[in-house]
Amino acid sequence: MATVTDLHDDHHDHGPAKGLMRWVTTTNHKDIGTLYLIFALVMFMLGGAMAMVIRLELFQPGLQFVDPGFFNQMTTVHALVMIFGGVMPAFVGLANWMLPIMIGGPDMALPRMNNWSFWILPFAFAMLLGTFFMDGGAPAGGWTLYPPLVLQGGNGFPFMIFAIHMMGVSSVMGAINVIVTILNMRAPGMTLMKMPLFVWTWFITAYLLIAVMPVLAGAVTMLLTDRFYDTTFFSATGGGDPVLFQHIFWFFGHPEVYILILPAFGVVSAIIPTFARKPLFGYSSMVYATSSIAFLSFIVWAHHMFTVGLPLQGELFFMYATMLIAVPTGVKVFNWISTMWKGSMTFETPMLFAIGFVIMFTIGGFSGLMLAIAPADFQYHDTYFVVAHFHYVLVTGAVYSIMASVYYWIPKWTGNMYNEKMGQWHFWLSTISVNVLFFPQHFLGLAGMPRRIPDYSVQFAEFNMWSSIGGFAFGLSQVFFCYIVYKTIKGGEKATDKVWEGAEGLEWTLPSPPPYHSFTTAPEIK
Amino acid sequence: MIKLKQLFAGGAVLTFMSSVAHADYGLNLPVGVTETSKQVYDLHMLILWVCVAIGVVVFGAMIYSMIYHRKSQGAVASQFHESMTAELVWTIIPFIILIVMAIPATKVLIEMHDSSDADMKIKITGYQWKWRYEYLDEGVDFFSSLDAASNEARQVGSGIDPATVDNYLLNVDHPLVIPAGKKVSFLLTASDVIHSWWVPDFGWKKDAIPGFINEAWVVVDEPGIYRGQCAELCGRDHGFMPIVVEVKSEADYATWLAEQKAGKAAAKLAAIEDLDPRELKRTGKKVYRANCVACHQKKGEGVQGVFPAITGSAIATGDINEHIDLIMNGKPGTAMVAFKDQLNDVELAAVVTYQRNSLGNKVGDAVQPAEIAALR
Numbered sequence: 005m006a007t008v009t010d011l012h013d014d015h016h017d018h019g020p021a022k023g024l025m026r027w028v029t030t031t032n033h034k035d036i037g038t039l040y041l042i043f044a045l046v047m048f049m050l051g052g053a054m055a056m057v058i059r060l061e062l063f064q065p066g067l068q069f070v071d072p073g074f075f076n077q078m079t080t081v082h083a084l085v086m087i088f089g090g091v092m093p094a095f096v097g098l099a100n101w102m103l104p105i106m107i108g109g110p111d112m113a114l115p116r117m118n119n120w121s122f123w124i125l126p127f128a129f130a131m132l133l134g135t136f137f138m139d140g141g142a143p144a145g146g147w148t149l150y151p152p153l154v155l156q157g158g159n160g161f162p163f164m165i166f167a168i169h170m171m172g173v174s175s176v177m178g179a180i181n182v183i184v185t186i187l188n189m190r191a192p193g194m195t196l197m198k199m200p201l202f203v204w205t206w207f208i209t210a211y212l213l214i215a216v217m218p219v220l221a222g223a224v225t226m227l228l229t230d231r232f233y234d235t236t237f238f239s240a241t242g243g244g245d246p247v248l249f250q251h252i253f254w255f256f257g258h259p260e261v262y263i264l265i266l267p268a269f270g271v272v273s274a275i276i277p278t279f280a281r282k283p284l285f286g287y288s289s290m291v292y293a294t295s296s297i298a299f300l301s302f303i304v305w306a307h308h309m310f311t312v313g314l315p316l317q318g319e320l321f322f323m324y325a326t327m328l329i330a331v332p333t334g335v336k337v338f339n340w341i342s343t344m345w346k347g348s349m350t351f352e353t354p355m356l357f358a359i360g361f362v363i364m365f366t367i368g369g370f371s372g373l374m375l376a377i378a379p380a381d382f383q384y385h386d387t388y389f390v391v392a393h394f395h396y397v398l399v400t401g402a403v404y405s406i407m408a409s410v411y412y413w414i415p416k417w418t419g420n421m422y423n424e425k426m427g428q429w430h431f432w433l434s435t436i437s438v439n440v441l442f443f444p445q446h447f448l449g450l451a452g453m454p455r456r457i458p459d460y461s462v463q464f465a466e467f468n469m470w471s472s473i474g475g476f477a478f479g480l481s482q483v484f485f486c487y488i489v490y491k492t493i494k495g496g497e498k499a500t501d502k503v504w505e506g507a508e509g510l511e512w513t514l515p516s517p518p519p520y521h522s523f524t525t526a527p528e529i530k
Numbered sequence: 531m532i533k534l535k536q537l538f539a540g541g542a543v544l545t546f547m548s549s550v551a552h553a554d555y556g557l558n559l560p561v562g563v564t565e566t567s568k569q570v571y572d573l574h575m576l577i578l579w580v581c582v583a584i585g586v587v588v589f590g591a592m593i594y595s596m597i598y599h600r601k602s603q604g605a606v607a608s609q610f611h612e613s614m615t616a617e618l619v620w621t622i623i624p625f626i627i628l629i630v631m632a633i634p635a636t637k638v639l640i641e642m643h644d645s646s647d648a649d650m651k652i653k654i655t656g657y658q659w660k661w662r663y664e665y666l667d668e669g670v671d672f673f674s675s676l677d678a679a680s681n682e683a684r685q686v687g688s689g690i691d692p693a694t695v696d697n698y699l700l701n702v703d704h705p706l707v708i709p710a711g712k713k714v715s716f717l718l719t720a721s722d723v724i725h726s727w728w729v730p731d732f733g734w735k736k737d738a739i740p741g742f743i744n745e746a747w748v749v750v751d752e753p754g755i756y757r758g759q760c761a762e763l764c765g766r767d768h769g770f771m772p773i774v775v776e777v778k779s780e781a782d783y784a785t786w787l788a789e790q791k792a793g794k795a796a797a798k799l800a801a802i803e804d805l806d807p808r809e810l811k812r813t814g815k816k817v818y819r820a821n822c823v824a825c826h827q828k829k830g831e832g833v834q835g836v837f838p839a840i841t842g843s844a845i846a847t848g849d850i851n852e853h854i855d856l857i858m859n860g861k862p863g864t865a866m867v868a869f870k871d872q873l874n875d876v877e878l879a880a881v882v883t884y885q886r887n888s889l890g891n892k893v894g895d896a897v898q899p900a901e902i903a904a905l906r
Contacts, residue, residue, distance in 0.1 A: 065699075066684065066691070072768075073833070076765075139836065140835035241862065281607040282607040282611070285612070286616075287611070289617045311734075311736055312737045319639060331624050331628070351596075362592070370584070371581075374578065377573055379635055380577065382570065383730065447556065451560075452759075454760070454761045457769030458769050461699045462698050
């Protein structure tokens with residue numbers, strides 16, 4: 005059993021500073037975790053607002069509300085905000101809050117850097133969103149930033165590049181902190197193979213971040229010099245190669261999608277055992293599967309580029325490698341189901357979101373497998389089928405796991421139980437609307453609707469209307485989510501230390517909310 | 531085929547069942563009209579059914595477990611948490627399924643890459659936002675852009691119901707025409723940014739990339755009209771550069787080709803005649819609306835910081851030769867492309883004259899098609 009000593013001292017000796025400066029100067033992993041999570045929620049709502057503009061314009065054929073150029077700005081910035089401002093900071097927030105506690109450490113290993121890596125972000129996003137008010141508007145060439153199109157952008161272009169650099173710096177610092185913390189701050193007896201899976205998946209994610217964020221930084225820097233310093237890295241007229249950018253971008257971009265989903269695997273691997281009241285099935289195979297996925301993620305990038313005209317051998321290699329990812333991913337899904345099998349399940353909100361994750365992420369995985377088949381991808385590529393695919397893995401995958409973790413840990417964070425009835429409502433509203441939103445997009449894509457278009461032929465009208473209705477409902481459901489979170493922070497039924505009957509792990513040995521400094525004395529590990 | 535469609539729809543979410551009743555409603559990939567597209571369709575259906583089968587097993591097990599292994603049913607949790615056999619089984623079986631999938635996929639891919647022995651070659655060049663088709667051995671060469679009816683209806687607040695426009699956003703002024711039953715090879719490239727040429731009924735799309743030449747091919751046996759769109763985001767009007775391919779029988783194709791060649795000679799003759807400046811301005815307005823308006827805007831005001839204004843600009847009110855040079859040759863490194871090849875002599879003369887004497891400019895000079903021809 006873990007023990008915690010001297011709790012009563014914390015409040016006057018090392019308690020948080022008062023007022024606003026607490027949040028600006030804090031080096032406490034919980035405060036910084038909270039900042040990250042709130043920042044992510046704000047960005048999620050902002051990116052969501054942009055999605056609402058997109059769905060509003062697509063509600064019926066014809067252009068009713070926005071100029072096509074502005075529509076392109078919406079799709080581009082929606083993606084950048086959701087990926088770099090929503091999902092990634094949310095997971096870093098969860099890591100900050102939970103990693104030190106889960107490994108029995110007092111705090112993150114590099115607390116000042118931790119503060120800095122957060123406080124870069126608001127400035128980066130202020131700059132990115134500021135481009136809306138510049139001549140030429142926000143970037144409109146798609147979040148993939150393909151040249152030559154991206155080079156046609158207005159005055160916002162260099163600001164977007166600088167914003168991406170700052171986000172990259174923030175992510176790399178966060179990743180270094182995670183690795184150093186995990187390798188150095190574990191309580192005695194917490195061997196690597198005893199770490200909770202969330203710690204493991206974040207450990208691997210952190211390596212992915214360090215490996216690929218500098219690649220993105222390099223790619224966008226080359227864009228910058230191509231535009232302003234007369235280099236021609238990506239321009240055929242000067243001996244460069246526009247496809248080279250795509251190779252570099254997706255060498256970052258594919259591991260990036262696993263950066264967005266591996267921590268989700270960790271969260272779900274924590275929640276399902278808790279509510280099945282049964283240990284996680286196949287712990288070590290989960291660790292190996294995560295590592296294999298991370299390794300494979302480096303050698304599949306060109307499946308995003310099947311239509312650029314790769315040589316046959318290249319297309320075959322990337323097709324086979326991509327199909328291979330289905331194996332370790334399948335292992336994970338089978339392990340989660342085996343964990344549920346013969347358990348004694350209850351279905352509180354975190355469990356609902358976790359099960360929703362497993363089912364809908366798997367649907368996204370199926371369409372991913374279909375997209376891996378290169379000849380079929382020639383049809384699917386750049387259509388709404390792809391849009392449906394990555395929203396299933398990112399919204400009902402990554403975002404659902406974040407929702408699940410918020411419900412799972414918010415009683416621990418705040419000391420208050422959220423309102424279970426409202427949580428269930430939030431789950432069902434979200435799940436029904438998100439499927440009305442994204443499922444018809446499979447049909448649209450197969451029937452021939454390209455992505456990133458502001459207007460469409462009338463044959464696509466009906467499903468687009470469905471999709472928009474689903475989108476508005478999903479958006480409203482998330483406003484409800486904000487209310488639930490706000491209400492829980494303000495008050496509610498007091499949570500016990502263990503919160504959930506079947507919960508296992510060090511975080512449940514601390515009081516709810518935990519003391520300002522987690523384990524000042526290392527807990528004993530069984 | 532219809533049966534499969536219905537089955538597929540049946541598997542879909544119940545709320546969409548009502549949509550199935552609508553005639554020719556697209557739920558699934560089109561089977562298409564080429565051998566390739568049929569093979570791709572078969573691959574698509576195979577992998578779809580494999581996914582459905584796996585889904586039934588996986589979700590079935592989950593749902594069973596959620597019904598019977600719940601605490602409220604009095605289920606007591608077992609504590610097993612490892613099985614080497616199970617892990618091996620669900621690693622090896624998916625692996626075998628993948629190999630079974632990979633074999634036909636590889637076969638189709640190899641065939642798609644074989645563009646040898648083509649009967650004819652057409653070069654396709656993507657422009658912002660239109661396509662150019664060059665019949666390499668015939669000297670026929672034209673641009674293909676969104677038709678006027680769609681273009682009018684798609685403007686913000688046009689008040690025109692898209693449902694009243696024939697083939698809204700999927701119609702062009704000059705369709706690509708190819709003969710039936712011939713292996714036609716396409717050489718794809720682009721002049722400004724990356725585009726992607728896609729006709730779903732042909733079973734593939736291929737990127738058109740500046741500085742690259744990609745190759746793809748089709749054999750269409752049935753004459754008919756097939757429609758598609760640019761599939762790679764290429765800027766503001768990406769959604770408005772459709773593709774229409776008219777497949778004609780060999781005889782009809784030969785007639786069409788002869789007409790094109792005759793038409794080209796007539797246009798050359800017309801270019802020699804001098805035109806009245808008012809006539810030039812009238813034509814110029816049409817050319818401007820079709821080619822310039824997306825960036826420079828309807829009244830020539832441009833978009834601040836990205837696309838310069840024409841109204842009062844140093845070029846459009848300055849030396850006419852520089853003005854002609856800019857429009858003909860473009861400005862490298864910007865969205866201003868060379869219009870030398872996109873427009874004929876009459877159109878170029880007309881649009882220059884229009885820009886100098888309209889959109890708030892009053893220079894008072896004009897340029898004749900013959901002068902443009904001399905500059906080529």
